[in-house]
Amino acid sequence: MSTVTIRDVARRAAVSVASASRALNNHSSVTPATRQRVIEAARALDYVPHLGARSLSRGRSNTIGVVLPDLFGEFFSEIIRGIDYAAHRRGLQLLLSNMHGSADETELAIRAMRGRVDGLLVMSPQVDAEFLGRNLPKGLPAIVMNAAASDGTHPTIAIDNLAGAREAVAHLVAQGCKRIAHVTGPRGNADADARRAGFRAAVTELLGADAGIEIEGDFSEASGIDAAWQILSQRPHIDGVFAANDMMAVACMATLAEGGMHAPDDVAIIGFDGVPIAQYVTPALSTMALNLAELGERALEKLVAITESEDQVEATTEMLKPELVIRASSRRHA
Amino acid sequence: MSTVTIRDVARRAAVSVASASRALNNHSSVTPATRQRVIEAARALDYVPHLGARSLSRGRSNTIGVVLPDLFGEFFSEIIRGIDYAAHRRGLQLLLSNMHGSADETELAIRAMRGRVDGLLVMSPQVDAEFLGRNLPKGLPAIVMNAAASDGTHPTIAIDNLAGAREAVAHLVAQGCKRIAHVTGPRGNADADARRAGFRAAVTELLGADAGIEIEGDFSEASGIDAAWQILSQRPHIDGVFAANDMMAVACMATLAEGGMHAPDDVAIIGFDGVPIAQYVTPALSTMALNLAELGERALEKLVAITESEDQVEATTEMLKPELVIRASSRRHA
DNA sequence: GGGGCGCGTGTAACCGTTTCCAAGCGCCTC
DNA sequence: GAGGCGCTTGGAAACGGTTACACGCGCCCC
Numbered sequence: 001m002s003t004v005t006i007r008d009v010a011r012r013a014a015v016s017v018a019s020a021s022r023a024l025n026n027h028s029s030v031t032p033a034t035r036q037r038v039i040e041a042a043r044a045l046d047y048v049p050h051l052g053a054r055s056l057s058r059g060r061s062n063t064i065g066v067v068l069p070d071l072f073g074e075f076f077s078e079i080i081r082g083i084d085y086a087a088h089r090r091g092l093q094l095l096l097s098n099m100h101g102s103a104d105e106t107e108l109a110i111r112a113m114r115g116r117v118d119g120l121l122v123m124s125p126q127v128d129a130e131f132l133g134r135n136l137p138k139g140l141p142a143i144v145m146n147a148a149a150s151d152g153t154h155p156t157i158a159i160d161n162l163a164g165a166r167e168a169v170a171h172l173v174a175q176g177c178k179r180i181a182h183v184t185g186p187r188g189n190a191d192a193d194a195r196r197a198g199f200r201a202a203v204t205e206l207l208g209a210d211a212g213i214e215i216e217g218d219f220s221e222a223s224g225i226d227a228a229w230q231i232l233s234q235r236p237h238i239d240g241v242f243a244a245n246d247m248m249a250v251a252c253m254a255t256l257a258e259g260g261m262h263a264p265d266d267v268a269i270i271g272f273d274g275v276p277i278a279q280y281v282t283p284a285l286s287t288m289a290l291n292l293a294e295l296g297e298r299a300l301e302k303l304v305a306i307t308e309s310e311d312q313v314e315a316t317t318e319m320l321k322p323e324l325v326i327r328a329s330s331r332r333h334a
Numbered sequence: 335m336s337t338v339t340i341r342d343v344a345r346r347a348a349v350s351v352a353s354a355s356r357a358l359n360n361h362s363s364v365t366p367a368t369r370q371r372v373i374e375a376a377r378a379l380d381y382v383p384h385l386g387a388r389s390l391s392r393g394r395s396n397t398i399g400v401v402l403p404d405l406f407g408e409f410f411s412e413i414i415r416g417i418d419y420a421a422h423r424r425g426l427q428l429l430l431s432n433m434h435g436s437a438d439e440t441e442l443a444i445r446a447m448r449g450r451v452d453g454l455l456v457m458s459p460q461v462d463a464e465f466l467g468r469n470l471p472k473g474l475p476a477i478v479m480n481a482a483a484s485d486g487t488h489p490t491i492a493i494d495n496l497a498g499a500r501e502a503v504a505h506l507v508a509q510g511c512k513r514i515a516h517v518t519g520p521r522g523n524a525d526a527d528a529r530r531a532g533f534r535a536a537v538t539e540l541l542g543a544d545a546g547i548e549i550e551g552d553f554s555e556a557s558g559i560d561a562a563w564q565i566l567s568q569r570p571h572i573d574g575v576f577a578a579n580d581m582m583a584v585a586c587m588a589t590l591a592e593g594g595m596h597a598p599d600d601v602a603i604i605g606f607d608g609v610p611i612a613q614y615v616t617p618a619l620s621t622m623a624l625n626l627a628e629l630g631e632r633a634l635e636k637l638v639a640i641t642e643s644e645d646q647v648e649a650t651t652e653m654l655k656p657e658l659v660i661r662a663s664s665r666r667h668a
Numbered sequence: 669g670g671g672g673c674g675c676g677t678g679t680a681a682c683c684g685t686t687t688c689c690a691a692g693c694g695c696c697t698c
Numbered sequence: 699g700a701g702g703c704g705c706t707t708g709g710a711a712a713c714g715g716t717t718a719c720a721c722g723c724g725c726c727c728c
Contacts, residue, residue, distance in 0.1 A: 054449075056714080093446060097428075
């Protein structure tokens, strides 16, 4: 074991551990001579401070915890990238936790963070505000990303799913679609539910309630394929598809093409999220684009801000608005 | 602060901290009655153990550190997913570090792990074995993923880039390609260098040295686009492209199509890595597929194995062989 | 020339757990 | 009835750092 402690360093430099600690941490009031001796001793022994011990005594760890519902796919990897980028700039480490879609595990994951992180970034679209309020440790700064609703005590950064979904539908209608299918996300998922609600509202308003049909999906590639088969068998024919995420949109579009329905001429298709893959499929996928890396980055910055400010933080809610990106998959030659 | 410690619990249950600790950890020899009292007290106070303190006194953290060169793109997110999957199964946490492509940061990242992790997973294709040998803490179990060469003391899991590149070229030749371009990865990157070497060897052997040209890339989307412009301006025309990763292949293929060179008829294209996106582009991209999630998973399992076994571990090297996946982008109607 | 002040250093307490060791206690056995 | 054993419990020492506090010393200033 690289089990050389600060005591060894102190002994070799012939000073007390206090001085050694001070010298190594660039603290005030250490003679240049002592500092030099200590640093040399540390180098000679190849001393590396034990960060666990340090954080125990300092009361802070320079680490922030990230609790995500999953690690699968570009959606989350983009968010992590944004978080990491901001964390790196501030010299913070990331402790990652994945609750694999279950509320029990969310609770577990959150508890496992106690005493190891200075703050928490929680994204958990399937638990509600009440749950978070009950489980988030009292004194630990936390940012809730994209929750069903704010619990009223933690700042929140959420995606404006409702507005996004409405805009997606409006776009399809503007392209001339008369009968639109919505491939939904899983029930109970806050994002999915909000997108569904936006779809319903917009369709009812613009075309009448009968013009919209919902096909149950779960954000997965497989469910996008299933949805395509259902669409192919629909009568009268569907001429517009709004999928609750890009992954389903991509898979659905490819499968529809196999079945003879080609975008954009036979059917206009739009997704949600704006993950990188969307621009490489053929035809390129229209989408309600989110800057997920920025979402992660902003969440971390916000967390740092409340960590550093002493005074009570107010539970503000920031909204991230999706941006309509029109590509070939929904562009009608009108 | 949720600053209730085990002392508070002990006091409320009217036992010593020792007994409290034993009760909470399901230790041997605590009366059911005491255990009950302690557990109730803990619940009443909403006690959550301070894991930093625990790991200090226990000498293990139930956390493993992951040092990656980057967090960008599907390549790494797939690896992380695999690691997470295996870690989750064993109740381990993940401390993530990103060295942003620099050797200095690698050193920093590794040092920042001391005292917080029980083992290390290091992937760092741009540093050599000597560097790792110098920087990896002596007593800390570590697995090197995909390094230039083993440092002889740490077990290694590496990708068989050489064989993969040869197979890719052989496939293009079998499709009738006579003049093949290789869009390379960045120099100094072990994976990139090995793929380049494999390309050279295979081209020379199968078509003669003149049949191959190398176009410098850096694994990024942008460099795939640049490469396409160079290919479009080549005389005589290139009829096969082997890109050092899928991202460049995808971007290159799309740009070539804009310039009038369509795969697979005008040019056969194959990538490397087998990231998910490859199957959704049009035409679907042929690739040398790696099961990256499995790579991550195996690395973690191996790490756990050496962590648990007392005896000296031998520095074995495991090879992950890429698998040729033929899709439309390289399938000639021949 | 003595009191005070500032500087550098050391001693020891502390962070929150776990765990070694010793001690109390009841019961069985010889 | 005493010795011993096993079970439960508590005190205290770790783990490896940081830091409050005290202390010695040289200097300046009145």
